[in-house]
Amino acid sequence: MQSTWKEQTVNIAIFASGAGSNAQKLIDHFRQQAGIKIALIVCNKPGAGVLTIAQKENIPALLIEKEQFFRGNAYVDELKQHNVDFIVLAGFLWKVPVALIQAFQQRIINIHPALLPNYGGKGMYGTFVHEAVIAAKEKESGISIHYVDELYDHGKLIFQARCTIDENDTAASLAQKIHALEHEHYPLVVEKLAHELQNRR
Ligand SMILES: Nc1nc2c(c(=O)[nH]1)N[C@@H](CN(C=O)c1ccc(C(=O)N[C@@H](CCC(=O)O)C(=O)O)cc1)CN2
Ligand SMILES: NCC(=O)N[C@@H]1O[C@H](COP(=O)([O-])[O-])[C@@H](O)[C@H]1O
Numbered sequence: 001m002q003s004t005w006k007e008q009t010v011n012i013a014i015f016a017s018g019a020g021s022n023a024q025k026l027i028d029h030f031r032q033q034a035g036i037k038i039a040l041i042v043c044n045k046p047g048a049g050v051l052t053i054a055q056k057e058n059i060p061a062l063l064i065e066k067e068q069f070f071r072g073n074a075y076v077d078e079l080k081q082h083n084v085d086f087i088v089l090a091g092f093l094w095k096v097p098v099a100l101i102q103a104f105q106q107r108i109i110n111i112h113p114a115l116l117p118n119y120g121g122k123g124m125y126g127t128f129v130h131e132a133v134i135a136a137k138e139k140e141s142g143i144s145i146h147y148v149d150e151l152y153d154h155g156k157l158i159f160q161a162r163c164t165i166d167e168n169d170t171a172a173s174l175a176q177k178i179h180a181l182e183h184e185h186y187p188l189v190v191e192k193l194a195h196e197l198q199n200r201r
Pocket of ligand 1: 089092093094095096097110111112113121122123124125147148149150151152153154155
């Protein structure tokens with residue numbers, strides 16, 4: 001039987017902990033796209049900028065807390081209630097637990113602001129990444145988009161893009177270059193994976 005358009009829609013949940021610039025770019029990108037919807041914003045930090053974006057964009061927001069996330073159902077039931085098909089981490093700073101990974105196998109991805117496998121792992125987030133890259137006097141950095149497994153920054157790589165680092169670059173100027181790469185590429189990678197999910201149905 002032909003499924004309804006609603007059933008064919010790929011519903012995406014964005015997990016974020018901070019300002020939400022990547023979330024905003026994803027929302028903008030899919031605003032006019034039939035069949036792919038940003039259905040939920042999940043956040044672990046009260047007052048985070050991404051919650052303001054959710055409110056402005058009239059997207060449901062779910063504020064999660066540690067006990068239920070790490071020792072409860074990992075909010076799998078709530079995600080299913082929102083018909084979430086795919087999870088996109090965009091500056092989410094907690095480790096995704098195995099319960100959630102098992103419920104969304106090969107359907108959780110993350111963007112990391114460096115060229116994995118270098119400069120990843122516990123403590124490697126936000127400006128800490130750029131400071132480490134600058135301190136190491138690297139000549140280039142970039143972004144890595146990967147599937148999420150039970151370890152930090154360890155899942156199968158999907159996409160990488162690079163930028164040069166000039167001698168006068170600082171962690172702040174490097175962060176700007178990295179954000180530009182993220183905003184350019186993440187929506188396109190998410191779109192490609194969402195279409196592949198649609199075609200598997
Ligand atoms: N199971 C997984 N969960 C998450 C992954 C992953 O690859 N597998 N990626 C991270 C995102 N990330 C890097 O891309 C990352 C985020 C945060 C940390 C970190 O050290 N966090 C601190 C806590 C910080 C806070 O609560 O403010 C910590 O664990 O002590 C490392 C890497 C998202 N989840
Ligand atoms: N290791 C995870 C990590 O550092 N993620 C990084 O957090 C930032 C979130 O920015 P945003 O809130 O403006 O999208 C992004 O640069 C993302 O790569």
